[in-house]
Amino acid sequence: MNHSNTLSLFERGVGRVKLALKSTLKRTPRASSICLGEQVAWRDDLLRRQGPTVTDTRTLGELGYSQSPHSKVAVDAITGVAVVHRLFTLEGVAALQDICARLEEGAGDSDWIISRRTRGVTGLSSFINDMMCSRSFLLAISRIAGVPLVPYPMLNARSQINYYYPKPVEQQQQLGIWHTDGTNYVLNIVLSGPADYSGGEFLFHNGTVDTFDALDYRTFETARLDEPGDALFIYGSRLFHGVRPVLSGRRMSLVLSFHCPYFGDDSNRFWHLASDDGIPATIPNWLGLRWALHRSAVRQYARIGIQPITFEELHHIGA
Numbered sequence: 001m002n003h004s005n006t007l008s009l010f011e012r013g014v015g016r017v018k019l020a021l022k023s024t025l026k027r028t029p030r031a032s033s034i035c036l037g038e039q040v041a042w043r044d045d046l047l048r049r050q051g052p053t054v055t056d057t058r059t060l061g062e063l064g065y066s067q068s069p070h071s072k073v074a075v076d077a078i079t080g081v082a083v084v085h086r087l088f089t090l091e092g093v094a095a096l097q098d099i100c101a102r103l104e105e106g107a108g109d110s111d112w113i114i115s116r117r118t119r120g121v122t123g124l125s126s127f128i129n130d131m132m133c134s135r136s137f138l139l140a141i142s143r144i145a146g147v148p149l150v151p152y153p154m155l156n157a158r159s160q161i162n163y164y165y166p167k168p169v170e171q172q173q174q175l176g177i178w179h180t181d182g183t184n185y186v187l188n189i190v191l192s193g194p195a196d197y198s199g200g201e202f203l204f205h206n207g208t209v210d211t212f213d214a215l216d217y218r219t220f221e222t223a224r225l226d227e228p229g230d231a232l233f234i235y236g237s238r239l240f241h242g243v244r245p246v247l248s249g250r251r252m253s254l255v256l257s258f259h260c261p262y263f264g265d266d267s268n269r270f271w272h273l274a275s276d277d278g279i280p281a282t283i284p285n286w287l288g289l290r291w292a293l294h295r296s297a298v299r300q301y302a303r304i305g306i307q308p309i310t311f312e313e314l315h316h317i318g319a
């Protein structure tokens with residue numbers, strides 16, 4: 001584990017329960033105390049009109065899965081990992097950078113490789129909230145995913161901003177990095193440019209969760225995220241991934257989670273959420289999540305005020 005290329009594995013099982021207790025005892029800053037005077041409102045023309053350039057796509061089937069998470073949707077119709085370039089215009093990227101930089105002030109310290117992070121960002125930024133509820137934005141992400149999406153029903157797990165700084169070398173080894181997410185459809189948007197930091201590469205295991213071996217770097221790939229605003233789309237609960245330690249500068253990223261409202265299934269586990277938010281906050285959130293997952297797709301779309309996105313629409317490019 002001391003090899004510098006090796007990344008440690010984030011806690012699973014009992015480790016998650018321990019982390020949940022730790023998160024419960026730690027005081028987190030009050031989100032509501034932050035007031036962002038936002039300069040720019042979300043507009044759909046902050047998305048590039050021609051749509052994003054999506055490369056290096058692997059479906060869940062191509063990653064090695066034979067079982068689909070959703071009945072009636074083939075494993076080869078669902079994206080397991082894809083690199084997304086040029087989703088936003090330059091103005092869109094600049095607006096996100098500005099908002100996320102300003103939200104750092106209220107960010108909590110984080111124990112693992114991320115130095116600081118802010119969860120529940122859609123409750124703090126109407127720009128990001130409006131973006132996530134925009135039909136054009138959701139349609140673009142749904143096309144990348146292969147299934148229609150809505151913002152993840154639970155506020156805390158829906159959006160977070162990660163801020164990474166260099167950590168002292170002695171701490172780097174013990175901090176977790178390899179992990180799977182509690183949510184399924186996850187867009188990791190890197191907002192810093194390559195000149196802003198070194199290290200901090202986004203790694204993922206090119207295979208299934210069962211074939212993951214933290215010591216076998218031959219199956220690891222580095223996502224090619226070159227420009228600020230580039231993103232890695234992942235089926236987060238089925239793809240081991242992690243960010244290597246930042247060696248200099250700051251790396252800032254916005255992580256958004258989505259849900260496919262046509263199916264009631266969800267991978268998130270109570271202890272996964274509790275390890276992030278502490279036990280008291282997770283209990284009501286968890287009950288709300290179970291409730292929300294059983295609403296019809298039509299109602300889930302109506303709640304965010306848009307017409308349902310359908311499976312058919314995903315294949316009509318330029319519609």
Ligand SMILES: O=C(O)CCC(=O)C(=O)O
Nearest residue numbers: 162181188242243253255
């Ligand atoms: O910050 C990133 O780019 C991704 C971090 C990550 O995997 C996570 O927050 O779950």
Ligand SMILES: [Fe+2]
Nearest residue numbers: 180181236241
């Ligand atoms: Fe993750």
